[in-house]
Amino acid sequence: MADRQHEDGIIAGRLSPDAYAQNFADLHPPLDEHEARVEADRCYFCYDAPCMHACPTSIDIPLFIRQIATGNPLGSAKTIFDQNILGGMCARVCPTETLCEEACVREHAEGKPVQIGRLQRYATDAAMGEGKQFYSRAAPTGRRIAVVGAGPAGLACAHRLAMHGHDVTVYEARPKAGGLNEYGIAAYKTPENFAQAEVDYVTAIGGIAVEHDKALGRDLSLSGLAAEFDAVFLAMGLGGVNALQAEGEEAEGVENAVDYIATLRQAQDMAQLSIGRRVVVIGGGMTAIDAAVQARLLGAEEVTICYRRGREHMNASEWEQDLAASKGVIIRHWLQPKRVIAEGGKVRAIEVEYTALSDGRLTGTGETLTLKADQVFKAIGQTFEPAALNGSGEGLALDRGRIKVDAEGRTSLPKVWAGGDCIAGGDDLTVSAVAQGRDAAESIHRALEE
Amino acid sequence: MADIRSNFVGIKSPNPFWLASAPPTDKAYNVERAFKEGWGGVVWKTLGEEGPPIVNVNGPRYGAIWGADRRLLGLNNIELITDRDLYLNLREIKQVKKNWPDRALVVSLMVPCEEDAWKAILPLVEETEADGIELNFGCPHGMSERGMGSAVGQVPEYVEMVVRWCKQYTRMPVITKLTPNITDVRKPARAAHAGGTDAVSLINTINSITAVDLDNFAPEPTIDGKGSHGGYCGPAVKPIALNMVAEIARDPETRGLPISGIGGVTTWRDAAEFLALGAGNVQVCTAAMTYGFKIVQEMIEGLKNWMDAKGHASLDDIIGRATPNVTDWQYLNLNYVTKAKIDQDLCIKCGRCHIACEDTSHQAITAVVDGARRFEVIEEECVGCNLCVNVCPVEGCIDMVPLSAGAVDRRTGKVVEAEYANWTMHPNNPMKVAAE
Ligand SMILES: Cc1cc2nc3c(=O)[nH]c(=O)nc-3n(C[C@H](O)[C@H](O)[C@H](O)COP(=O)(O)OP(=O)(O)OC[C@H]3O[C@@H](n4cnc5c(N)ncnc54)[C@H](O)[C@@H]3O)c2cc1C
Ligand SMILES: Cc1cc2nc3c(=O)[nH]c(=O)nc-3n(C[C@H](O)[C@H](O)[C@H](O)COP(=O)(O)O)c2cc1C
Ligand code: SF4
Ligand code: SF4
Numbered sequence: 001m002a003d004r005q006h007e008d009g010i011i012a013g014r015l016s017p018d019a020y021a022q023n024f025a026d027l028h029p030p031l032d033e034h035e036a037r038v039e040a041d042r043c044y045f046c047y048d049a050p051c052m053h054a055c056p057t058s059i060d061i062p063l064f065i066r067q068i069a070t071g072n073p074l075g076s077a078k079t080i081f082d083q084n085i086l087g088g089m090c091a092r093v094c095p096t097e098t099l100c101e102e103a104c105v106r107e108h109a110e111g112k113p114v115q116i117g118r119l120q121r122y123a124t125d126a127a128m129g130e131g132k133q134f135y136s137r138a139a140p141t142g143r144r145i146a147v148v149g150a151g152p153a154g155l156a157c158a159h160r161l162a163m164h165g166h167d168v169t170v171y172e173a174r175p176k177a178g179g180l181n182e183y184g185i186a187a188y189k190t191p192e193n194f195a196q197a198e199v200d201y202v203t204a205i206g207g208i209a210v211e212h213d214k215a216l217g218r219d220l221s222l223s224g225l226a227a228e229f230d231a232v233f234l235a236m237g238l239g240g241v242n243a244l245q246a247e248g249e250e251a252e253g254v255e256n257a258v259d260y261i262a263t264l265r266q267a268q269d270m271a272q273l274s275i276g277r278r279v280v281v282i283g284g285g286m287t288a289i290d291a292a293v294q295a296r297l298l299g300a301e302e303v304t305i306c307y308r309r310g311r312e313h314m315n316a317s318e319w320e321q322d323l324a325a326s327k328g329v330i331i332r333h334w335l336q337p338k339r340v341i342a343e344g345g346k347v348r349a350i351e352v353e354y355t356a357l358s359d360g361r362l363t364g365t366g367e368t369l370t371l372k373a374d375q376v377f378k379a380i381g382q383t384f385e386p387a388a389l390n391g392s393g394e395g396l397a398l399d400r401g402r403i404k405v406d407a408e409g410r411t412s413l414p415k416v417w418a419g420g421d422c423i424a425g426g427d428d429l430t431v432s433a434v435a436q437g438r439d440a441a442e443s444i445h446r447a448l449e450e
Numbered sequence: 451m452a453d454i455r456s457n458f459v460g461i462k463s464p465n466p467f468w469l470a471s472a473p474p475t476d477k478a479y480n481v482e483r484a485f486k487e488g489w490g491g492v493v494w495k496t497l498g499e500e501g502p503p504i505v506n507v508n509g510p511r512y513g514a515i516w517g518a519d520r521r522l523l524g525l526n527n528i529e530l531i532t533d534r535d536l537y538l539n540l541r542e543i544k545q546v547k548k549n550w551p552d553r554a555l556v557v558s559l560m561v562p563c564e565e566d567a568w569k570a571i572l573p574l575v576e577e578t579e580a581d582g583i584e585l586n587f588g589c590p591h592g593m594s595e596r597g598m599g600s601a602v603g604q605v606p607e608y609v610e611m612v613v614r615w616c617k618q619y620t621r622m623p624v625i626t627k628l629t630p631n632i633t634d635v636r637k638p639a640r641a642a643h644a645g646g647t648d649a650v651s652l653i654n655t656i657n658s659i660t661a662v663d664l665d666n667f668a669p670e671p672t673i674d675g676k677g678s679h680g681g682y683c684g685p686a687v688k689p690i691a692l693n694m695v696a697e698i699a700r701d702p703e704t705r706g707l708p709i710s711g712i713g714g715v716t717t718w719r720d721a722a723e724f725l726a727l728g729a730g731n732v733q734v735c736t737a738a739m740t741y742g743f744k745i746v747q748e749m750i751e752g753l754k755n756w757m758d759a760k761g762h763a764s765l766d767d768i769i770g771r772a773t774p775n776v777t778d779w780q781y782l783n784l785n786y787v788t789k790a791k792i793d794q795d796l797c798i799k800c801g802r803c804h805i806a807c808e809d810t811s812h813q814a815i816t817a818v819v820d821g822a823r824r825f826e827v828i829e830e831e832c833v834g835c836n837l838c839v840n841v842c843p844v845e846g847c848i849d850m851v852p853l854s855a856g857a858v859d860r861r862t863g864k865v866v867e868a869e870y871a872n873w874t875m876h877p878n879n880p881m882k883v884a885a886e
């Protein structure tokens with residue numbers, strides 16, 4: 001079948017089956033044993049290692065790398081899981097270039113950090129590959145805890161609570177567990193259904209019941225949970241999406257990037273997914289990059305990211321921007337959406353306006369530009385939807401639109417903790433969600449022991 | 451351009467780099483290749499007496515240890531002397547010498563400790579027109595069980611006796627190769643000297659077990675479930691070899707006796723160090739077995755460049771230059787005080803210096819200064835031990851800076867004295883000799 005790359009409109013099957021397979025293969029193929037040994041040898045086993053401080057879950061990186069170097073990958077995996085039970089996913093999705101690897105002294109020394117993320121994957125793959133479980137449950141405490149949301153924060157919390165002998169029920173609105181690991185992360189970062197394999201690995205400890213299609217605010221209420229359980233952990237992530245505030249936004253072909261990605265992640269066959277010939281992505285974060293890159297990988301001929309500020313303001317790391325560029329995505333700065341131009345209800349183009357900073361405020365300059373587009377993705381940030389919490393008793397204090405918590409994850413309500421993307425002050429990373437889930441579990445455990 | 455032509459006990463070679471008696475010199479094919487790459491000389495793989503050839507094991511004969519990135523640091527072997535026919539070797543030696551008249555070709559020998567055996571083989575070697583012989587008193591395995599190799603080298607009287615026979619029955623220069631498997635290497639060196647040897651060469655390999663196969667609980671290399679100690683060589687043995695060379699070079703009884711330095715020579719720098727400690731040339735085995743013969747080109751050019759940079763015109767300008775600076779501990783200057791100093795621009799903040807000093811030495815390096823990660827030497831605690839320098843991954847990052855006379859050592863509170871004072875004069879020494 002001839003490529004359909006040059007056909008206008010939003011259509012499926014732009015590429016050959018081989019091209020899809022190639023495009024959505026593992027972005028960073030796993031290190032083989034030789035590669036892992038060579039890389040592990042580069043680690044200096046630093047004292048009070050800077051990489052470790054840069055890891056939100058504080059994995060003992062020098063130790064786990066040394067365990068790889070000495071031919072003990074299972075010991076290495078345990079070192080990782082001790083701090084981060086989702087170490088396998090984090091190894092794949094962490095922006096290591098702004099976390100551990102940025103802090104690595106060999107980045108400082110030679111501009112070439114030890115490849116911590118890929119080594120972490122090597123060790124965790126070794127353990128998960130043979131189904132090696134390192135933890136067993138403490139004697140049952142009889143305490144029951146409800147976790148809302150089976151994303152990284154919820155899973156990490158549930159695992160740690162189960163370890164301490166508590167019984168955990170996880171309520172998850174979606175049909176599958178994993179949160180954005182399952183529905184959001186770029187497909188090429190976590191191929192081969194790794195997210196579900198990891199959910200199984202984490203829940204194998206026992207004492208964790210996941211109830212699917214159970215949404216807080218629809219099927220459950222916070223006051224009900226608080227009454228029924230000894231503690232509640234809220235880990236619902238971000239449900240809402242910011243609006244473009246551009247005229248004509250409702251035209252056919254204007255979509256939320258996160259929804260599109262969720263569909264993509266659930267697709268059995270990429271050839272069935274429709275994508276535009278010319279795609280414009282509005283935004284400057286990881287979601288914008290992921291949407292743009294995957295649009296290219298699905299065969300879109302021209303993909304442009306429009307971001308309303310400069311390169312240095314983008315939330316997506318430099319590495320992510322370079323990845324997008326290498327996949328042929330054009331990133332344009334200082335442009336904001338003004339008007340979606342539609343014909344017969346379908347997107348044909350988008351008019352964008354140049355922006356500038358004056359006195360620290362971003363304003364349109366009046367100059368505009370029209371980009372041809374048959375598909376527009378909105379990726380200008382997600383928001384927390386507090387509606388689910390409300391209408392069911394006492395209100396939960398928010399802070400800048402998200403749940404307000406203290407350092408241990410305690411909310412304004414007794415018995416209720418929260419963590420992950422839904423809390424204020426986070427950095428919207430998988431690894432941070434894991435850290436917050438784990439730490440909240442410890443806080444809950446301490447509170448229940450009192 | 452520095453002149454690196456070498457004249458070792460009358461044996462001339464275009465450079466001081468010889469291949470040691472070992473597999474790289476076992477047959478004409480290898481030696482021809484070595485000479486093409488530029489090696490100055492070879493010591494042919496050890497020949498035994500006439501008769502049925504030596505039998506080697508048919509399983510693995512080498513074991514090793516490695517550093518980071520699997521760099522080979524130490525090699526061990528359980529190989530014996532040549533397992534090829536004596537006359538085949540002699541024919542090849544003669545031909546190679548004819549093909550390469552400007553290179554040194556020395557023949558290593560090991561025959562039973564009987565006068566007749568030596569008397570029989572020497573004329574055969576002479577007939578090849580080789581430049582000299584080397585007596586292998588070093589092989590630590592296999593041959594020693596048959597009363598040869600290190601079994602001879604460990605008994606100074608035997609060494610002297612065999613050397614005497616050789617000097618008696620041949621006009622060729624005699625180099626006596628010593629085993630390091632002995633408490634005091636000066637003893638066999640003195641014996642060889644007494645027997646009239648022209649030179650000594652050292653070290654041969656060191657008794658060793660490189661590893662244990664933990665699945666089969668057997669030493670490596672493992673032959674059908676068993677292992678035997680083998681001879682250790684390569685970069686790991688260089689410090690031992692350097693010391694032994696220096697011990698002989700500065701021993702009043704053997705002073706001036708030519709030494710061929712062997713053991714772990716891998717780069718021009720290693721070679722220069724052997725020469726500086728008193729070796730007249732060097733021999734190389736493991737480095738060639740690890741990287742092939744081409745490494746000699748780096749050695750030749752590196753040595754020349756260094757000599758040019760330092761203004762050394764010929765090998766005589768460097769040979770033995772460090773020997774007078776090798777002394778006994780008791781004569782080291784106790785008034786020489788150093789402090790570590792960290793170059794903050796080079797420091798990559800790995801913290802290894804800190805934890806080494808903190809956990810195992812003198813708590814003299816900070817980890818945090820004013821709330822920031824920073825590694826600084828605390829002079830009040832630093833004893834100047836050099837451990838931090840040795841563990842720092844960045845070369846030149848930590849320097850040991852001597853305090854000048856008159857400065858106060860902040861650790862002891864004492865003023866650094868200009869005078870040299872050693873342990874023999876120290877007040878704490880019960881045996882001290884009064885300083886005049
Ligand atoms: C497109 C995209 C790409 C990303 N890429 C990366 C990346 O490469 N690296 C990285 O570190 N981070 C990345 N992130 C961010 C990362 O995915 C999140 O920070 C992380 O998943 C947050 O975990 P969480 O558990 O807080 O929330 P989520 O993963 O969002 O999980 C929340 C869960 O709660 C469920 N839920 C929501 N509401 C309810 C309710 N009312 N009742 C019951 N259940 C509910 C949801 O269905 C979901 O399963 C990306 C995010 C997006 C959107
Ligand atoms: C495999 C092997 C075989 C050796 N055989 C001999 C030998 O037959 N005769 C001998 O005098 N030395 C022999 N040696 C010792 C070397 O000549 C040399 O003294 C020793 O390896 C130290 O030098 P190096 O560190 O450069 O390898 C052998 C060494 C090795 C590795
Ligand atoms: S979890 Fe992420 S940040 Fe932490 S060490 Fe692993 S890859 Fe680095
Ligand atoms: S900073 Fe780099 S070298 Fe140091 S321990 Fe971490 S990974 Fe290893």
Ligand code: SF4
Nearest residue numbers: 797798800801803842
């Ligand atoms: S060992 Fe060297 S590089 Fe590392 S902190 Fe110390 S001085 Fe700096």
